[in-house]
Amino acid sequence: MELDEAREAVYRAGLDLVKEGLVARTWGNISVRLDDYRFVITPSGRTYETLKPGEMVVVKMGDLSHEGTIKPSSEKGMHAAVYLGRPEITAVVHTHQLFASTVAAARKGIKGLSKAHARVLGSGVACAAYALPGSKKLKRAAATALEGDRRAALLANHGALCIGETMAEAFDVAKTLEAACECFIAQSFMEKYEIKGTDLPSTEQMHRFYLEKEI
Amino acid sequence: MDIQTAGQELIALSKRLLAQGIAHDWDGCLSARVQNLLVITPEDIPLSRLTPEDLSLVELNTATHTRGPRPDRRFALHLAVYGKRKKFNALIHAQSLSVVTASKKGLTVPPLLDDMAQLVGVSAKVARHWPHRGPGPVISAMNGRNAVLLRNKGGLCGAGTFEDAHAVAQVLEKGCKAFIESTFLGGGVRINRVEAALMRLVYRLAYSGQHLKNR
Numbered sequence: 206m207e208l209d210e211a212r213e214a215v216y217r218a219g220l221d222l223v224k225e226g227l228v229a230r231t232w233g234n235i236s237v238r239l240d241d242y243r244f245v246i247t248p249s250g251r252t253y254e255t256l257k258p259g260e261m262v263v264v265k266m267g268d269l270s271h272e273g274t275i276k277p278s279s280e281k282g283m284h285a286a287v288y289l290g291r292p293e294i295t296a297v298v299h300t301h302q303l304f305a306s307t308v309a310a311a312r313k314g315i316k317g318l319s320k321a322h323a324r325v326l327g328s329g330v331a332c333a334a335y336a337l338p339g340s341k342k343l344k345r346a347a348a349t350a351l352e353g354d355r356r357a358a359l360l361a362n363h364g365a366l367c368i369g370e371t372m373a374e375a376f377d378v379a380k381t382l383e384a385a386c387e388c389f390i391a392q393s394f395m396e397k398y399e400i401k402g403t404d405l406p407s408t409e410q411m412h413r414f415y416l417e418k419e420i
Numbered sequence: 421m422d423i424q425t426a427g428q429e430l431i432a433l434s435k436r437l438l439a440q441g442i443a444h445d446w447d448g449c450l451s452a453r454v455q456n457l458l459v460i461t462p463e464d465i466p467l468s469r470l471t472p473e474d475l476s477l478v479e480l481n482t483a484t485h486t487r488g489p490r491p492d493r494r495f496a497l498h499l500a501v502y503g504k505r506k507k508f509n510a511l512i513h514a515q516s517l518s519v520v521t522a523s524k525k526g527l528t529v530p531p532l533l534d535d536m537a538q539l540v541g542v543s544a545k546v547a548r549h550w551p552h553r554g555p556g557p558v559i560s561a562m563n564g565r566n567a568v569l570l571r572n573k574g575g576l577c578g579a580g581t582f583e584d585a586h587a588v589a590q591v592l593e594k595g596c597k598a599f600i601e602s603t604f605l606g607g608g609v610r611i612n613r614v615e616a617a618l619m620r621l622v623y624r625l626a627y628s629g630q631h632l633k634n635r
């Protein structure tokens with residue numbers, strides 16, 4: 206991919222993810238593979254709305270060094286690990302999305318993916334072991350959680366990592382992951398409280414129940 | 421900042437809070453500190469109809485109402501918080517679903533997500549006796565933190581700017597959601613307290629203001 210094209214793709218994806226509510230403010234980060242050695246990523250600590258395409262940072266996968274004076278996202282190592290381990294992947298999106306973060310807070314993988322969700326997400330969704338943001342440990346844990354044909358991983362106590370062969374696919378993975386986590390929470394709720402039926406409860410209904418019950 | 425700019429920012433933010441479900445139309449409340457004045461939403465006008473002339477001004481030192489309609493009934497709490505927390509210039513009442521549920525449940529919300537530890541603090545405590553015992557218990561429950569839960573009434577979020585207070589409200593909602601709904605998944609796993617405190621420190625030193633510096 207050409208540099209300008211890659212920068213534009215990361216820039217557009219940032220705005221689209223904000224619109225979808227999957228990232229906000231300075232949280233999360235987005236990258237696109239430039240060639241076999243480099244990728245383009247969002248800068249550190251900047252709000253998506255104030256970014257310009259030219260401010261996206263070029264980072265080398267090998268030593269994580271970057272071009273220019275703008276600092277890349279502190280999670281660059283996690284993105285590099287994905288590109289190095291999965292040659293078919295060209296887009297990586299790290300989000301702090303709500304339902305996925307909730308499952309990640311329990312440090313659980315998603316069990317019982319529906320067929321429709323599995324078509325997008327792969328055979329399963331695992332939760333990467335906890336590690337401090339920006340650490341090498343987090344980078345290794347995330348890469349392990351994405352082994353095989355997986356397209357998404359939860360990051361314990363933090364958020365999610367979604368990948369794709371195109372940016373459109375990574376974007377679809379993030380949206381599908383959110384829907385799958387919402388279902389997983391509602392199904393787990395029904396199992397825990399032995400509620401029969403096929404209709405999943407709404408978040409409001411679950412909260413009402415939570416207030417009436419123990420814990 | 422002058423009163424006029426603060427008022428415009430306050431009104432713009434109040435519409436966003438409404439749209440995002442963070443504030444309720446008739447019960448929402450936000451304020452700013454501008455020099456020795458408190459600019460606060462009025463008691464008897466809903467946020468959706470708010471214009472700059474509708475904002476109430478109260479002197480911080482004397483608690484004298486100097487301009488505009490009757491201030492929100494919670495203005496004394498705001499005066500007390502600004503008096504104690506010199507770095508706060510903006511306060512928002514968070515009334516989103518999970519924050520309200522957590523305030524009704526009455527349990528301290530532990531740090532289950534990295535961004536909660538960074539922006540809110542090592543936990544969100546509940547001020548149990550609000551409003552009966554005045555602002556004192558609220559201020560002590562908020563000590564060292566950017567948010568506090570008011571028993572049955574949602575949360576109070578404070579920061580140096582409206583933008584940061586808004587971010588605190590968003591992260592508090594996500595942190596409360598993760599705390600409540602992870603119980604359906606077998607329970608959230610909390611971040612170790614030392615790491616949570618460390619992350620908050622690093623965040624405040626390294627990332628605050630990065631959106632202005634990293635250009």
Ligand SMILES: [Zn+2]
Pocket residue numbers: 232233299300301338363364
């Ligand atoms: Zn993150």
